[in-house]
Amino acid sequence: MTFVSEFNSLPLAGLVDRARSASATAASHAARKSALSLSDFADLISPAASRLLEEMGRRAHQLTQQRFGKVIRLFAPLYLSNECINNCKYCGFSRDNPILRVTLAVDDVRQEAQALINQGFRNLLLVSGEHPRFVSNGYLANCIRASQELVPSISLEVGPLETEHYVPLVQAGAEGLVVYQETYDRAAYGSVHTSGPKRDFDWRLETPERAYAAGFRRLGIGALYGLSDWRLEALSVAAHATYLLRHCWKAQLTISLPRLRPCAGAFQPLTQMTDREMVQLVCAFRLMFPDVGLVLSTRESPKLRDGLIPLGITMMSAGSHTEPGGYTGAGKEHLHHTERGRIVELGASEWASNGHLHATEQFNIADERSPDQVADTIRSLGYEPVWKDWEAHITTGNGVASHRRPTASPVQSQTPTASLIPAQGNALGEAPEQFAKP
């Protein structure tokens, strides 16, 4: 049995209903429990629980410090290729988008990895679109090996594969696999994935289990908020995480909370999740899963990212580029334009008229601070930025990894206060603000 059967028998409609209408008493009871069920989680993400955010924030803060110490792990995405055979309406890399594309050569990947090392990173996420012709298994294995010569911790976010095709990637040195279901709402999934192998909902849903069977020992899951009701997505992620903790127990699990960002194709979000709801969800995930890492990317504004650090986030990207070659300009000479999936080489006049061409990004980021600026902010909040992922043989007894850059003297930790929690209603970041960029 895989998670697909369990997901199919999940009383999702009832849980969503509960998450929309839980009483204040039920929410308050759930916020104080030490072991939570999915029904309790539904109560915690209800509008009634929104009024308990101070209390939830305090508990989330305590639990995070107990289990993870006062550290935030930093990582950077390294995009290998923006070629893709899928059409996902919400993604800049969609096959039919007329954009500039490139697949980095292995030497280009090495150059990008070196640039990230120079910025301090020791933990990279190799990302690519899904295109077997450009991004073959052999290519991925070569990119992993080239990166691993320089960087100790490598994870992948690439098109889903069969278990036997994951094995050589694990052997090449990849430790982690990240795969978002995007949306757990089957109807929404069908409508936003209009062509390509990604249309197979169940195949994607089983990916973390295939990755675990192949030997990956870090698994990342999540939903992309903005495609369906955020409470349905959150409940499904919680059910998925519960299943993986039970069946893939040798792996470290992380949950990411990406919200849609502007990208080529100009897709507009179908649903909204306010900043206050995002804060509530981070707290609810922490209360439900005290030992699961929570990941926040540069999709969110600096203000929200900083405010979420004391509330449960354990891992962040920083200084991200979401296009291949984004850190060094590597691969520019192989840029080409595509029109409905067909390659159109750039002519000499196009090069001459615009010497600054670069591959198209997957989405705009919202936090444009440099890695050092993010690290300084983490320190100013009383936490320590850790540039490498956890590793058993270098983890000290108090759960704090010893592989760190020198830091300034730590200052007193801030505890969650009203200043960190957005007010009711539209909150500090108002979802529409996310789409202010072109």
Ligand code: SF4
């Ligand atoms: S979301 Fe992934 S699979 Fe879909 S178009 Fe973008 S890169 Fe391709």
